[in-house]
Amino acid sequence: MNPNILILGAPGAGKGTQSDNIVDEYGVDHVTTGDALRSNKGMDISHLGLAYDTPGEYMDKGELVPDEVVNEIVETALDEADGYVLDGYPRNLDQAEHLSAMTDLDVVLYLDVDEDVLVERLTGRRVCEECGATFHVDFDPPEQAGVCDECGGDLYQREDDSEETARERIRVYEDNTAPVVEFYDDRGELARVDGEQTPDEVWGDVSDAIETHA
Ligand code: AP5
Ligand code: MG
Numbered sequence: 085m086n087p088n089i090l091i092l093g094a095p096g097a098g099k100g101t102q103s104d105n106i107v108d109e110y111g112v113d114h115v116t117t118g119d120a121l122r123s124n125k126g127m128d129i130s131h132l133g134l135a136y137d138t139p140g141e142y143m144d145k146g147e148l149v150p151d152e153v154v155n156e157i158v159e160t161a162l163d164e165a166d167g168y169v170l171d172g173y174p175r176n177l178d179q180a181e182h183l184s185a186m187t188d189l190d191v192v193l194y195l196d197v198d199e200d201v202l203v204e205r206l207t208g209r210r211v212c213e214e215c216g217a218t219f220h221v222d223f224d225p226p227e228q229a230g231v232c233d234e235c236g237g238d239l240y241q242r243e244d245d246s247e248e249t250a251r252e253r254i255r256v257y258e259d260n261t262a263p264v265v266e267f268y269d270d271r272g273e274l275a276r277v278d279g280e281q282t283p284d285e286v287w288g289d290v291s292d293a294i295e296t297h298a
Contacts (some may be wrong), residue, residue, distance in 0.1 A: 085141065086110060089169040092261075095250065099172065106289075111167070113161070136260070146253040151179055151182070151285060193293055204224060206245045208220045219232075
């Protein structure tokens with residue numbers, strides 16, 4: 085049986101970076117609400133009668149997309165997965181309760197990174213528009229600026245990685261998602277990893293934690 089892994093951490097903590105390693109090592113599905121929503125930014129959710137009519141309007145402001153939309157995405161994806169690494173969910177306590185009713189987790193990882201470091205990581209991130217590989221202009225630069233090392237695709241900057249929106253995302257994280265980290269910590273389920281090390285060092289600690297708990 086493949087492991088069911090949850091990876092928690094602030095925006096820019098390295099969830100996507102380490103999830104890629106987990107997928108390569110364990111062959112699980114990468115279930116990530118951020119990517120799922122980015123692919124569906126223009127989806128019509130006007131029937132919900134909420135503040136905005138598409139996910140993209142929430143995302144570009146750094147706010148959370150409504151639970152009704154996100155819960156359904158996760159439920160479908162987890163149903164189809166044989167082992168997974170879940171990245172970007174749950175982001176508030178209601179989503180955490182919802183997840184508990186949906187599935188059993190083998191490991192809950194938390195990547196611990198200070199806020200000053202997060203902004204630097206987010207504003208310097210570049211993503212391949214073809215294959216989704218992630219780089220950083222200073223910390224993990226591609227061989228040729230603007231070109232993906234993996235597939236030669238063009239690199240772009242995510243719309244929510246401007247300094248202003250990045251800071252708002254971190255604020256939203258502190259208000260809504262930090263309590264989720266406490267929720268798992270209180271239940272004694274949290275494997276805390278120092279996310280300020282190099283990506284390889286973080287991966288060493290992440291894989292150790294998975295081997296210990298799964
Ligand atoms: P989402 O896409 O989930 O964004 P996020 O949680 O803000 O996290 P990021 O993807 O920005 O960071 P990451 O931890 O994956 O970092 P990465 O590995 O790329 O969500 C986007 C939006 O969607 C939300 O704002 C919201 O609107 C909506 N949404 C999503 N889920 C939702 C939900 N459940 N409910 C409601 N709304 C939801 O690394 C960052 C950079 O750092 C990279 O450049 C990387 O190269 C570099 N880096 C990584 N590790 C290291 C290291 N160890 N040292 C140095 N640099 C490093
Ligand atoms: Mg990510």
